[in-house]
Amino acid sequence: MADLVYQRIITSLKKAIDAGEFTDMRLPDERSLAQSYSVSRSSIKRALGLMADQGIIFKKRGSGTFVNPLYLKQDSYFNYSGKNLGITDSFKSNGQKPGIKVMSFDVIHPDKDLQGNLFLKPTEFVYAFKRLRLLDDIPFMIETGYIPIKLAPELSEQIASDSIFNYVESELGKEVNKTYLTISAAPSDQEGKDLLHLAENEPVGLMEGIFFLDDGTPFEFSTMKLHYKYFKYDSFVDLASK
Amino acid sequence: MADLVYQRIITSLKKAIDAGEFTDMRLPDERSLAQSYSVSRSSIKRALGLMADQGIIFKKRGSGTFVNPLYLKQDSYFNYSGKNLGITDSFKSNGQKPGIKVMSFDVIHPDKDLQGNLFLKPTEFVYAFKRLRLLDDIPFMIETGYIPIKLAPELSEQIASDSIFNYVESELGKEVNKTYLTISAAPSDQEGKDLLHLAENEPVGLMEGIFFLDDGTPFEFSTMKLHYKYFKYDSFVDLASK
DNA sequence: CAGTGGTCTAGACCACCAC
DNA sequence: TGGTGGTCTAGACCACTGC
Numbered sequence A, B: 001m002a003d004l005v006y007q008r009i010i011t012s013l014k015k016a017i018d019a020g021e022f023t024d025m026r027l028p029d030e031r032s033l034a035q036s037y038s039v040s041r042s043s044i045k046r047a048l049g050l051m052a053d054q055g056i057i058f059k060k061r062g063s064g065t066f067v068n069p070l071y072l073k074q075d076s077y078f079n080y081s082g083k084n085l086g087i088t089d090s091f092k093s094n095g096q097k098p099g100i101k102v103m104s105f106d107v108i109h110p111d112k113d114l115q116g117n118l119f120l121k122p123t124e125f126v127y128a129f130k131r132l133r134l135l136d137d138i139p140f141m142i143e144t145g146y147i148p149i150k151l152a153p154e155l156s157e158q159i160a161s162d163s164i165f166n167y168v169e170s171e172l173g174k175e176v177n178k179t180y181l182t183i184s185a186a187p188s189d190q191e192g193k194d195l196l197h198l199a200e201n202e203p204v205g206l207m208e209g210i211f212f213l214d215d216g217t218p219f220e221f222s223t224m225k226l227h228y229k230y231f232k233y234d235s236f237v238d239l240a241s242k
Numbered sequence C: 001c002a003g004t005g006g007t008c009t010a011g012a013c014c015a016c017c018a019c
Numbered sequence D: 001t002g003g004t005g006g007t008c009t010a011g012a013c014c015a016c017t018g019c
Helices: A005-018 A030-037 A041-053 A069-073 A087-092 A112-118 A164-172 A190-196 B005-018 B030-037 B041-053 B089-094 B112-118 B164-172 B190-196
Strands: A057-060 A064-067 A098-108 A126-135 A138-148 A176-187 A203-213 A218-227 A232-238 B057-060 B064-067 B098-108 B126-135 B138-148 B176-187 B203-213 B218-227 B232-238
Touching (some): A005 A030, A005 A041, A030 A041, A041 A057, A064 A069, A112 A218, A138 A190, A190 A218, B005 B030, B005 B041, B030 B041, B112 B138, B112 B218, B138 B190, B164 B176, B190 B218
Antiparallel strands (some): A098 A126, A138 A218, A203 A218, A232 B176, B057 B064, B098 B126
16 A cells, blocks of 8 residues: 555645644645655646545645645544445444344346346356345345355355455455445335335435446445435535546 | 547547447557557546546456446436536536526525534524426426525525526636535425425435535535435445545 | 556646736 | 646556456
């Protein structure tokens, strides 16, 4: 991690910002930074660009680069910005006991859609499983997942009853670190009413998407149906890139 | 816009992807693209990098660059993908006629929450307005917004009946280009049933958040209540950056 | 081993801002 | 006008994939 030039610079600049070294909220210009770090200006630009994406700083052409006052305030905004991927992990913090009940666990051939989503040939197999997620023994989410067997040959119902992503990380040495999610909402269907104890007028939140490994391989296609009271998604959006 | 090399390439590649020119979902390698567009590989990398950030493609080191299958599946509904900030703007493309009906427009003192969200002192005033958004004359969203008067002193009901962000950009020379959104869902309340024509069991999608100016100033706090059929949010999350 | 994307450099030129 | 960030180039070398 720290062996990358731009990562090293980000770490260093963040530390300097937190230490309040830029009293006027203004960072040195890119050319000076390049010189003092003994790197090219391109590397500085890369580091600053990433920090701007994260909302830590903002740049003004012709004027300079400045610390985002909101970042210093350390308000709630920067604590959770779309950065919680693993469902299991995101609940560890607030004292609630997460649980998983595996409803089904099979090996099937992917249909056309799934072949496309996971880049599979029709002849390849996938694990197909449905899990009920609990929080303090209360069900809040129905999750349907598909994972190519070639990517996790040893996957089992046993493993699925715990965190699959943690298993992938610790046992396979790979990391799930990207996801493309489509988020929507709908009236609850029968399954939702039964498993999530929803009333007639209560909706579900829907999240559907692909999870990618760090090397870009599509790892899982997942559909998540959430009790609306547990459905909350935070997102920090930077339009400057478009 | 089109005078930037990497923008031109993004536009061109998007068109090619939409036209289904990459039948195996695989793009040419970066060096070939550089040659066929007669640009440097760096520019190709920049274009592809931005497209990857937007979830259009993903890259696999050592293997190549591929189209995100979920990107192809986006339907023609309202897509508030992380990349469409202005609500007004996000409809220009798909042939639907956006409309705005201002329900109320006042100046008030911010309550405690709002003071925190917009960085205000209790003595400062904000514009408070409620707008009904239409699509081809059909209401789909109720928007409640708060903007400090000091940031847009000349704001009026007249302006609110059009795009506020466009006004800010053209008249005030500032740009709204970042937002922090919290997304959730809920059963429809009376207002939703009345204004959005929702049935008893049909829910609303909720988006609540702060919009920022390019210099980091919080500009607007907004709560958006959407008809669930128009509520769809695409999000590409990269965990690696933290 | 050949091919792919990732990182980094050194430097040119442009566009914008403030004085 | 001088200083700032933005764009773009040309090329070197590295790390990973897949045959």
